Amino acid sequence: MLVEPLSQKEIEERLAELPGWSLDDGRLTRTYRLGSHFAATAMVVHVSQVQEELDHHSDLTLGYNTVSLAVHTHSAGGAVTEKDVELARRVEDLAVGHRAH
Numbered sequence: 098m099l100v101e102p103l104s105q106k107e108i109e110e111r112l113a114e115l116p117g118w119s120l121d122d123g124r125l126t127r128t129y130r131l132g133s134h135f136a137a138t139a140m141v142v143h144v145s146q147v148q149e150e151l152d153h154h155s156d157l158t159l160g161y162n163t164v165s166l167a168v169h170t171h172s173a174g175g176a177v178t179e180k181d182v183e184l185a186r187r188v189e190d191l192a193v194g195h196r197a198h
């Protein structure tokens with residue numbers, strides 16, 4: 098599927114509705130903090146499940162009690178696309194249930 102790069106303005110509009118997310122080195126990124134290492138691990142598994150469902154994958158990093166994501170679209174030459182925004186929204190939704198902030 099061909100996905101178009103978002104313009105700078107479009108990225109800023111999407112970010113305005115994704116608190117905590119930012120554009121860092123050309124990728125949509127966010128770090129979540131959790132209550133424990135195990136809680137962070139559980140969130141990684143949940144994010145992985147969503148990524149498989151969407152067939153869209155971030156660089157997903159597990160820390161002691163943190164989960165960090167960085168995503169761009171390889172098939173769009175590494176640009177940020179609507180697929181990255183969709184993944185960020187889905188992660189925001191599931192983060193609530195993990196008490197991630």
Ligand SMILES: C[C@H](O)[C@H](O)[C@H]1CNC2=NC(N)=NC(=O)C2=N1
Pocket residue numbers: 152153154155168169170171172173
């Ligand atoms: C074959 C498969 O659909 C592609 O490799 C998918 C998988 N996950 C992906 N993830 C990301 N972030 N960008 C892609 O272009 C991408 N492409």
